[in-house]
Amino acid sequence: MGSLKFQKRVVLFMLPCxxxxxxxxxxxxxxxxxxxxxxxxxxxxxxxxxxxxFSKVFSDVIYRQAIGRIFIWALLSILLKVGTALLLAYVLRKPARGAGFTKAALFLPYIISSSAMCLIFTVMYDGDAGLVNSFLRAIGLGSLARYWLSDSSTAFFAVIMIPIYQAVGYFFVILYAGMKDIPEDLFEAGKIDGTNPLSEFARITLPSIWPTLVVCITLAINGAFQDFDYIFIMTYGGPGHASEVPATYMYKEFFDHHAFGYGSAAAVILFAITLISTSITRKGLGAAFRTE
Amino acid sequence: MAKLTFPKIGRMLVLLTASVASMLPIYWTLVNSFRSNTQIMNSFRLFPENLDFKNYASIFAVSSLPTYFLNSCITTGSAMILVGALALTCSFALSTYKFKFAKLIHLIIVAGIFIPSTTTMGMTYKLLQTLNLLGSRPGIILLYTSGRMALSIFLLTAYMKSIPDAIKEAALMDGCGPWRMLVSIVAPLSRNGLLVVMILTFIGVWNDYIWSMILLPSSSKRTLTVGLAFFRGEFFTDNGQLSACVIVGLVPILIGYLFLQDKIINGIASSAVKG
Incomplete structure (x- = not known):
């Protein structure tokens, strides 16, 4: 007779993996x-x-600027990815005709590969025929039109708008599911106490989905620190080093300069920064509503 | 009724704007794929002048797009099968049998979720070079498989642990060995988890750019994502052909999305919250 106790054959099931x-x-x-x-x-x-x-990596101003850049990226990701998603999820949480379709449409960009998305945006950012410049000219802001990717003041932001645009639907789906789980009683109790939409959001919705929101913010930070393929494809860190991030810096050290020791140190630093930032965020924000 | 109208219209507007904004770039690319470069340069159109498949014909005739497409299919398919098989057997052993090291092994594997693949890119390249697997299909398939393992085992063990012990004990009474237990009890009861794991692997591997670029330097094994990025250099002047390339690369993902939409959305959303 068999049992659920350990037997030697069980090892064979784990070994290949x-x-x-x-x-x-x-x-x-x-x-x-x-x-x-x-x-x-x-x-x-x-x-x-x-x-x-490690001291050489830290003393390289290009790496330090690259680190600064991913923190800006993380901040913009939280504001634009998670912020937009939260707003959309809040507006659409009540049943409405076409909500299913909107959910599917919003999620669509997320499953498209970074390289296909980069190709689409290459055409969109085109200086002459691109959708972005055509739109600016159409609304009378033609003076703002430019070559977004080769202008060193806009290149980095033009590139990170792509993953930000793609991930709104991802966070929307997560937050939308979280809002559906809030019991209706809470809103009704709130109505008796006389809430307006703003206080309802701040006192009922936000505390209820706070744990989910913290997960989203952590994921957004993680994404900003790691998703370097967009930068790699669109600008390769350029023009100059204007859009360099730690991962493109590492890539160049490994594969252009064959500096495997130095590149590994840059990798370890990025790993440590990611781990520390996400755990601080998780702990710090996680405590915010614990008193309730 | 009249009181409800304003918020209702507002919601409709948000729905509409969000849907249009999400689909516009893809739709615009689809329209452009039927237009010539001069037409694209001259005017913005919501519909193509006519359904001209010239761009598609020329990218299939001139470029190595069909090869890249086939490479992506083989690589992604193999990785899906391997991830499914390895994660299934390992999760089965970890979640069904009670032994001292089960918890520890589970913890070590799941901790891998926190190791981003960018960290290891240099040393992985060197490892595959040493093993003579650089530029080979088995090499990159094994790499993808190892990279998906942490999340897959995390998800699958969660599904398998929800199977009541009573069912497994009843199977033992009937003289079920480990293999029969996996094939006829645990695998069928956790097939939803397995499906989620396979879908996530499909999307992750089909869309991966970085590993394919680093580990497949020769163009004969190159996958579609890297091929597409190369076209960005080759066809930089022809927006019509670029657009057609993008559409060809999107087709498998879009077909999958059309049929498995709910499973994909729920699978990805739940994997995020659990992770």
Whole structure:
């Protein structure tokens, strides 16, 4: 007779998965941490250099600006991705004709690949025939029209508008589901107490979906720190270093300069910043409504 | 009735604006894919002048688009099967049998959700180079599989743990071995979880750009996403052909979305909240 206790055969069920996971995922991660302390060029032998890679990365003004840029990106992501999604979810939470279609339409951009989206926006940002400039000229703001991607003051923002645009539907779906779960009694109790739409939002809706909102904000920060394929495809960090982010910086160190030790240090720093920022956000914001 | 009209109209307007804004870029690209570059440069049209498939014909004749498309299908299909099989067997062992290290192994795997793949790009490249898997299909398929494992096992074990122990114990009484237990009890009862895992893998792998670019330097194995980004350089002057390329790349995702919309939306939303 069998049992749900451990038996040797169970190991066979886990072995293929664990092998693939450890060899191709965990091992390169540990290797990155280890090689960040060396001056490896990817080919010849290396020597340990202690923490000197880390101090070199930190003293590079290009990397520091790149770090600053992803924090701006994170802030804009929270405001525009999560903010727009929250607003839409709040407006559309009551049943209305066409809500299902809107949900499907809003979510559509999210499942499209970054490279297809970049191609679409390449045509949209075109200096002459692009939709953006045509629109500006049509409403009489033609003086603002420009080559968005080759202008160093707009390149970074033009690129990050693409993932921001794509992710609104994603956060909408999450927040919409969260709002559907708020019991109707709460709103009715609020009506008896005489709420207006604004106080209803602030006192009932917001506290109820707060845990979901914190998850969304954490995901938005994470996305801003990691989604570098848009920058890579659209500007490759340029013009100059005007749209450089830590991940494109790392890529260039690894694959253009073969600085595997130095690049690993930049990678470890980005990993640490991501982990620290998201856990601080989670802890800090998570506590906001706990007293209720 | 009259009192309700204003908020109702406002809501309708929001619905309409949101839908139009979400679909406009894709729709505009579809329209442009039927127009010549000169037509696109000269005027904005809501409908193409006529249904001209010239752009499609020329990208299929000149470019390696069909090869890239096939590569994407093979890579994504293999990764889906491998992720499904490995995550299913491993989650089964971790969630059904009670043993000392089950919790620890589960924790170590799930912790991988917090390791972004950008962190490991340099060393993964070196690893595949050492194993002689660089530029090969098995190499990138194994890499995608390992990258999807943390989230997949996290989701699948959650589904499997919700199967009552009584059902599994009844199966034991009937003399079910581990293999029969997986095939006839646990797998059928967690098929929704498996479907979500496969859908997420499909979207993630089909749309991936970074790994395909780093690990497949030769163009013969290149996937569609990287191919598309290359076209951005090649056809930079022809917006019509660029648009046609985009539409071809979107077709599989759009067909999947059309049929599995609710499963996709709910799957992605629930994986986010649980994660």
């Amino acid at each position: 664990l092998a693939v996971y450890f060899v191709f995922f965990i091992f390169p991660f540990l290797q990155t941490a280890a090689y960040s302390l060396t001056d490896w060029d990817g080919l010849t032998s290396f020597s340990f250099v202690g923490l000197s890679n």
